[in-house]
Amino acid sequence: MEKYDQYQKIKSRAEIPVEKLKLNAVPERLWQYISVNFITKLLVFKDYDSILVVYDMFLKILYFIVIIEIIAERLVKLFKDNVWKLHRLSKSMISDKDLQFVARLIKKLNKKLKIEMKLLTAFYL
Numbered sequence: 350m351e352k353y354d355q356y357q358k359i360k361s362r363a364e365i366p367v368e369k370l371k372l373n374a375v376p377e378r379l380w381q382y383i384s385v386n387f388i389t390k391l392l393v394f395k396d397y398d399s400i401l402v403v404y405d406m407f408l409k410i411l412y413f414i415v416i417i418e419i420i421a422e423r424l425v426k427l428f429k430d431n432v433w434k435l436h437r438l439s440k441s442m443i444s445d446k447d448l449q450f451v452a453r454l455i456k457k458l459n460k461k462l463k464i465e466m467k468l469l470t471a472f473y474l
Contacts, residue, residue, distance in 0.1 A: 380436035
């Protein structure tokens with residue numbers, strides 16, 4: 350067994366070393382940091398087949414909002430009517446959806462709320 354241990358020590362690793370996990374910031378007030386996720390592929394009831402779950406990380410409050418289809422325009426209206434109206438904008442939003450979807454959602458939400466977006470692109474050598 351000892352001769353096999355030698356090969357294990359010499360063997361090079363092909364995978365990239367994993368970084369340490371970064372903790373989410375600790376919220377100081379309600380609705381500062383939220384998580385937005387979806388429960389999908391449910392049985393259809395009155396045309397609804399999914400649930401938008403909005404979670405406040407400070408007091409662990411959950412909103413369950415039934416939705417017909419996950420489309421950014423429809424989600425913006427639901428988010429504005431059910432979350433923004435009560436708690437205003439949050440500092441951070443975490444989601445399990447892909448980056449393109451979240452970017453479209455934020456862009457449409459800002460447009461609906463009349464918030465001017467100024468995007469910055471930088472080129473690094």
